[in-house]
Amino acid sequence: QVQLVESGGGVVQPGRSLRLSCAASGFTFSHYAMHWVRQTPGKGLDWVAVISYDGNNKYYAESVKGRFTISRDNSKNTLDLQMNSLRADDTAVYYCAREGGIYCAGDCPTAEDYWGQGTLVTVSS
Amino acid sequence: DIQMTQSPSSLSASVGDRVTISCRASQSILIYLNWYQQKPGKAPKLLISAASSLESGVPSRFSGSGSETDFTLTISSLQPEDFATYYCQQSDSSPPTFGGGTKVEIK
Numbered sequence: 001q002v003q004l005v006e007s008g009g010g011v012v013q014p015g016r017s018l019r020l021s022c023a024a025s026g027f028t029f030s031h032y033a034m035h036w037v038r039q040t041p042g043k044g045l046d047w048v049a050v051i052s053y054d055g056n057n058k059y060y061a062e063s064v065k066g067r068f069t070i071s072r073d074n075s076k077n078t079l080d081l082q083m084n085s086l087r088a089d090d091t092a093v094y095y096c097a098r099e100g101g102i103y104c105a106g107d108c109p110t111a112e113d114y115w116g117q118g119t120l121v122t123v124s125s
Numbered sequence: 126d127i128q129m130t131q132s133p134s135s136l137s138a139s140v141g142d143r144v145t146i147s148c149r150a151s152q153s154i155l156i157y158l159n160w161y162q163q164k165p166g167k168a169p170k171l172l173i174s175a176a177s178s179l180e181s182g183v184p185s186r187f188s189g190s191g192s193e194t195d196f197t198l199t200i201s202s203l204q205p206e207d208f209a210t211y212y213c214q215q216s217d218s219s220p221p222t223f224g225g226g227t228k229v230e231i232k
Contacts, residue, residue, distance in 0.1 A: 045161075045169065045212055045223040061220055095168055109216045111159035113180070115168035 009119030022079040022096030030074040033099035038092035131224035137232040148213035157217035
């Protein structure tokens with residue numbers, strides 16, 4: 001069965017960096033685009049970034065552009081999110097999620113069909 | 126960015142009730158509207174994609190309809206396990222955007 005397991009969350013001071021990882025199993029990882037989506041405690045969902053199945057295309061939310069970098073290693077079935085210059089408003093639970101269609105370049109009109117359990121990032125001094 | 130507006134933001138209902146949640150897009154998104162269910166402390170779960178396509182394993186009491194800018198999620202007979210928060214999401218254009226959520230509570 002499809003499994004996505006995030007790790008790397010924690011408490012970090014404003015301006016510092018953190019790297020999140022997502023380990024995928026139960027499907028052919030290299031066939032699927034992958035997303036990061038975050039959720040502020042008690043609030044709604046905000047899309048963060050997407051990477052195409054082959055890693056050649058990456059798109060970011062304006063709020064994280066230039067600070068966050070999404071990457072993947074198809075040989076290890078892992079997805080990463082490097083977060084630099086963190087701010088208090090980056091505090092959230094971060095989810096990795098699989099794009100529903102295969103061979104997407106990151107711009108397919110499909111839903112995110114599987115999600116990890118999330119990892120909490122708290123940015124605070 | 127396309128804005129997604131859900132209504133109501135919360136509702137109280139009883140087991141067996143028919144429940145309807147609305148979602149409106151700020152511009153046409155054709156049929157590229159998805160519905161998710163989220164329970165406390167859990168990840169969102171995809172219920173319906175492309176406005177009306179029920180995901181495998183999702184009970185048939187859930188249904189979706191609509192196109193262009195107006196969409197509806199209906200639960201035909203509310204069950205105890207359906208008490209949760211529901212989100213719509215447009216996937217027509219980047220960035221994908223979510224509605225603010227509808228919390229379904231027990232009356």
